[in-house]
Amino acid sequence: MTATAAPPPRTARRVGPAVRRVPTAVWGGVLSVVLLLSIVVTVTFGPADIRPAEVWGSVLGHVGLDPTLFGGEVLSPLRDGIVWELRMPRVLTAAAVGAGLALAGTVMQAITRNPLADPYLLGLSSGASLGAVAVILLGLGVLLPVAAFAGAIAALLATLLLAGASGTLTPTRTVLAGLAVSSFFGALTSLVIFWSATGDTYREILSWLLGSLSGARWPAVAIALGALLIVGLPLMLTGRTLDAFAFGDQAASALGVGVDSTRWLLLTATALLTGGMVAVSGSIGFVGLILPHAVRLVAGPRNRIVLPLSALAGAIFLIWIDTGARTLFDPRELPVGILTAVVGAPVFALLLFRARRIS
Amino acid sequence: MTTTDHGVGDAVAARTGESALSAHRLVFSREGRMIIDGVDIDLPVGSFGAVIGPNGAGKSTLLQLMVGTLPIQSGTVVFDGDDVLALKRRDRARLVALSEQHGDGDTGLRVRDVVLLGRTPHIGRWSAEGPDDRRIGADALAAVGMTAFADRPFDTLSGGERQRVHLARALAQEPKLLLLDEPTNHLDVRAQLSLLSLVRAQTAAGLTAVAALHDLNIAAAYADAVIVLSAGRVVAAGPAASVLTGDLISEVYGVRADVLEHPRTGRPLIAFDTT
Amino acid sequence: MTSLSRFRSLRSVALLGTAAAVFAATGCAASPTTAPSPDAADPASSYPLTVENCGTEVTFDKAPEKVLTVKSTSTEMLLALGLGDRIIGQAFPDGPVPASLGGDDVPVISDKVPGQEAVLDLEPDLVYAGWESAFAADAAGDRATLGDLGVNTYVSPAACKEAGRPDTLAFDDVFDQITEMGAIFDVSAAAATLVDEQRAELETISPVDGLSALWYSSGSDTPYVGAGSGAPQMIMDAVGLTNIAAGVDDSWTPFNWEAVVDANPDVIVLVVSDWGTAEKKIGVLESNPATAKLDAVVNERYVTVPFAATEGGVRNVEAATTLADQLEALGL
Numbered sequence: 001m002t003a004t005a006a007p008p009p010r011t012a013r014r015v016g017p018a019v020r021r022v023p024t025a026v027w028g029g030v031l032s033v034v035l036l037l038s039i040v041v042t043v044t045f046g047p048a049d050i051r052p053a054e055v056w057g058s059v060l061g062h063v064g065l066d067p068t069l070f071g072g073e074v075l076s077p078l079r080d081g082i083v084w085e086l087r088m089p090r091v092l093t094a095a096a097v098g099a100g101l102a103l104a105g106t107v108m109q110a111i112t113r114n115p116l117a118d119p120y121l122l123g124l125s126s127g128a129s130l131g132a133v134a135v136i137l138l139g140l141g142v143l144l145p146v147a148a149f150a151g152a153i154a155a156l157l158a159t160l161l162l163a164g165a166s167g168t169l170t171p172t173r174t175v176l177a178g179l180a181v182s183s184f185f186g187a188l189t190s191l192v193i194f195w196s197a198t199g200d201t202y203r204e205i206l207s208w209l210l211g212s213l214s215g216a217r218w219p220a221v222a223i224a225l226g227a228l229l230i231v232g233l234p235l236m237l238t239g240r241t242l243d244a245f246a247f248g249d250q251a252a253s254a255l256g257v258g259v260d261s262t263r264w265l266l267l268t269a270t271a272l273l274t275g276g277m278v279a280v281s282g283s284i285g286f287v288g289l290i291l292p293h294a295v296r297l298v299a300g301p302r303n304r305i306v307l308p309l310s311a312l313a314g315a316i317f318l319i320w321i322d323t324g325a326r327t328l329f330d331p332r333e334l335p336v337g338i339l340t341a342v343v344g345a346p347v348f349a350l351l352l353f354r355a356r357r358i359s
Numbered sequence: 360m361t362t363t364d365h366g367v368g369d370a371v372a373a374r375t376g377e378s379a380l381s382a383h384r385l386v387f388s389r390e391g392r393m394i395i396d397g398v399d400i401d402l403p404v405g406s407f408g409a410v411i412g413p414n415g416a417g418k419s420t421l422l423q424l425m426v427g428t429l430p431i432q433s434g435t436v437v438f439d440g441d442d443v444l445a446l447k448r449r450d451r452a453r454l455v456a457l458s459e460q461h462g463d464g465d466t467g468l469r470v471r472d473v474v475l476l477g478r479t480p481h482i483g484r485w486s487a488e489g490p491d492d493r494r495i496g497a498d499a500l501a502a503v504g505m506t507a508f509a510d511r512p513f514d515t516l517s518g519g520e521r522q523r524v525h526l527a528r529a530l531a532q533e534p535k536l537l538l539l540d541e542p543t544n545h546l547d548v549r550a551q552l553s554l555l556s557l558v559r560a561q562t563a564a565g566l567t568a569v570a571a572l573h574d575l576n577i578a579a580a581y582a583d584a585v586i587v588l589s590a591g592r593v594v595a596a597g598p599a600a601s602v603l604t605g606d607l608i609s610e611v612y613g614v615r616a617d618v619l620e621h622p623r624t625g626r627p628l629i630a631f632d633t634t
Numbered sequence: 635m636t637s638l639s640r641f642r643s644l645r646s647v648a649l650l651g652t653a654a655a656v657f658a659a660t661g662c663a664a665s666p667t668t669a670p671s672p673d674a675a676d677p678a679s680s681y682p683l684t685v686e687n688c689g690t691e692v693t694f695d696k697a698p699e700k701v702l703t704v705k706s707t708s709t710e711m712l713l714a715l716g717l718g719d720r721i722i723g724q725a726f727p728d729g730p731v732p733a734s735l736g737g738d739d740v741p742v743i744s745d746k747v748p749g750q751e752a753v754l755d756l757e758p759d760l761v762y763a764g765w766e767s768a769f770a771a772d773a774a775g776d777r778a779t780l781g782d783l784g785v786n787t788y789v790s791p792a793a794c795k796e797a798g799r800p801d802t803l804a805f806d807d808v809f810d811q812i813t814e815m816g817a818i819f820d821v822s823a824a825a826a827t828l829v830d831e832q833r834a835e836l837e838t839i840s841p842v843d844g845l846s847a848l849w850y851s852s853g854s855d856t857p858y859v860g861a862g863s864g865a866p867q868m869i870m871d872a873v874g875l876t877n878i879a880a881g882v883d884d885s886w887t888p889f890n891w892e893a894v895v896d897a898n899p900d901v902i903v904l905v906v907s908d909w910g911t912a913e914k915k916i917g918v919l920e921s922n923p924a925t926a927k928l929d930a931v932v933n934e935r936y937v938t939v940p941f942a943a944t945e946g947g948v949r950n951v952e953a954a955t956t957l958a959d960q961l962e963a964l965g966l
Contacts, residue, residue, distance in 0.1 A: 047890060207888075
């Protein structure tokens with residue numbers, strides 16, 4: 001019997017028309033434009049009263065163009081310093097960190113096949129916290145990025161050693177090892193804080209633990225952008241490999257993916273990327289966890305698409321949230337990590353709700 | 360072609376002058392238990408071999424060894440002159456495809472995307488899929504008769520529909536050797552027959568297929584050769600008509616059966632004695 | 635500048651001591667704030683004495699004799715009133731007690747807040763804390779529990795978190811606290827003379843005119859500064875400085891550098907301590923490329939004040955006079 005006709009599609013269990021997805025290129029283009037606009041607009045916000053024309057003029061002046069192009073006056077060195085030394089690097093760092101964290105989160109969720117995975121899964125944030133806290137309490141604040149990064153890498157090594165102890169690096173072992181390392185480093189951090197912190201250092205520590213971009217100057221931009229370009233860009237191109245894991249390790253292997261080596265490589269790259277971000281901004285939560293989901297809800301789950309879109313969306317998200325953190329309670333500043341959770345959670349709930357109605 | 364001795368693959372090639380799939384003395388054990396204990400398989404290119412045997416005989420494991428997702432402990436797999444297991448993983452994936460069942464989680468992918476996954480070994484690591492890949496994917500989907508489902512979310516499909524999509528994914532890999540692990544599970548009769556006809560159509564076009572099947576009659580109806588596996592060993596191999604006897608079935612499965620001949624196809628028809 | 639202020643306070647203390655002796659001898663007493671007594675020389679407190687402190691009623695059956703102080707402001711308050719012999723120990727000090735108050739022999743029993751058992755082990759009859767947070771179950775113990783065990787508790791009113799906190803701290807509030815302490819410990823005369831002495835010292839300050847200031851307490855990425863309603867504002871008012879963060883209704887507040895640069899303060903007050911030295915703060919200001927251009931940073935218009943003197947207590951006046959002197963030395 002050669003029945004080649006397919007059985008008629010069952011209509012009883014249809015759940016609605018197939019979702020027509022907006023092409024990726026359109027999304028990418030739109031988000032890129034929005035990112036650019038976000039940078040241009042948010043750099044004009046701040047406690048100091050400087051007109052947008054003068055803000056843009058200051059930026060133009062620093063890149064070698066005519067500062068009076070938009071009609072503003074040239075700013076005094078002091079006020080120019082506000083724009084170029086405080087606001088501009090901060091906005092750019094927020095963009096880089098947001099992109100990096102969202103990217104790292106997407107990769108982590110794909111590798112561990114766990115929708116609740118975030119960039120800090122491998123104990124990275126606890127390790128970085130330990131490094132940062134130690135340095136803050138020793139009064140060596142200037143070494144903060146280095147110590148945070150070193151702490152993150154130490155935690156990564158501990159996690160990989162623990163998870164890979166049996167030979168193969170399975171998603172479950174990775175998650176569990178990460179949890180164990182997180183708890184350990186977290187406990188050490190708490191101990192150190194409790195033992196040596198005074199009122200003043202408590203505040204600095206809390207600000208770091210919650211995640212804050214208030215210390216972002218041009219060196220921070222270099223670090224964050226550097227990490228994003230060196231590690232993040234290649235990661236963005238691993239979408240196909242990540243997609244191959246959709247049906248598990250066996251299927252991925254049968255498709256030609258070296259499961260173990262790929263996992264080790266991706267985990268290490270993600271850790272380096274996250275470590276770079278954490279070194280600059282503390283452990284800003286929520287971005288790496290929720291933004292990939294938000295992007296998936298709107299653009300579909302294929303990692304090839306989700307990776308670059310997450311990066312763009314993460315950058316836009318953090319730029320605006322950080323702008324809120326530094327202007328909403330003017331002249332007080334909020335650590336941005338508080339706002340990412342407070343704002344992000346309801347937005348995500350909304351997306352989830354809308355997605356349910358569509359599909 | 361009834362044999363359990365080694366060296367016969369070469370004899371087959373010499374005899375028939377065709378290249379072959381020749382798996383030679385495969386051994387695999389796990390936690391001290393021998394799962395596959397010196398299995399040989401010899402099939403000419405372009406044939407459809409069915410691996411049958413009771414549960415736990417090692418059928419799935421055998422297929423996984425052949426595709427390289429489980430590490431073999433000794434033995435070789437040679438296909439058309441190439442040592443399959445010595446190939447780099449990517450190259451192997453262009454040669455051998457495995458279609459298996461999955462306890463599928465929530466992938467969120469569309470059917471079209473699942474099929475395109477099969478193109479992974481052909482697309483450069485950093486590149487995107489091209490129009491050729493999409494065409495091949497569409498052809499594979501058409502071959503299994505699921506074109507209408509292309510934009511449906513994979514997770515909304517029934518078990519049988521998913522099975523067909525997995526097969527399409529394997530076909531999209533453009534393999535020369537297609538391995539199928541229980542492809543007829545979850546399928547109703549019509550779908551089972553239809554799927555296996557499809558496989559035969561592919562083998563007629565030059566693909567070599569090896570399927571692990573649990574249904575003896577289906578295996579007898581479609582396969583060129585039947586390999587009977589029991590406790591990790593090949594008990595018998597050869598054309599269904601000569602291999603499937605009442606005694607063999609009784610010895611391997613522990614049930615009584617009479618082997619008849621199908622009135623129209625002439626293929627063996629196994630009637631189980633339920634008394 | 636510190637030596638100058640030390641000298642001045644040494645002189646003041648000597649003056650105080652002499653004045654007290656003279657007054658006591660001549661029977662000329664300052665006006666008591668609690669139950670006046672017919673004995674004009676030393677108005678005695680009448681016990682049991684109940685005070686309302688940070689929303690809690692505290693009743694003293696007699697003048698406390700075994701006091702555990704937490705934070706420097708408490709220790710200094712008692713020392714300034716000549717009650718050093720009643721202190722069984724100090725905890726969580728913010729810095730060394732100034733020699734003028736003679737505090738070398740007060741034992742430090744704990745670098746941080748002591749635990750409840752450790753506190754009870756010392757058998758104090760009063761725990762006097764500079765921060766209300768010291769009285770939590772996981773710290774020295776909550777006030778109700780300690781009260782039940784016969785240990786009175788007292789918090790510096792300037793540091794009350796909710797009830798009892800002055801909306802905007804003024805020197806009168808500080809003096810009221812001194813007076814209340816005098817009543818509690820039955821040393822009203824000493825309290826009165828201390829208040830008079832401090833008032834007099836305040837009078838000697840000629841406030842500057844039209845200078846804005848940043849009260850930089852701590853922090854590097856996010857500065858923690860003196861805000862509009864606490865001791866920093868009070869001290870700056872006395873000196874005549876306009877606080878650039880006065881708009882925030884709090885004692886201290888996290889701030890941001892952009893606002894600082896925008897305000898371009900004429901002078902920067904650096905709060906110095908063992909953990910936050912002036913050099914460190916100046917380093918932060920100079921390494922931040924935006925604040926490095928501030929007039930005050932470029933021209934090094936810094937004045938310093940020790941941390942312990944910046945919380946509501948007996949050293950606020952000294953802090954104010956110190957600042958005034960430094961401003962004068964800077965030619966402002």
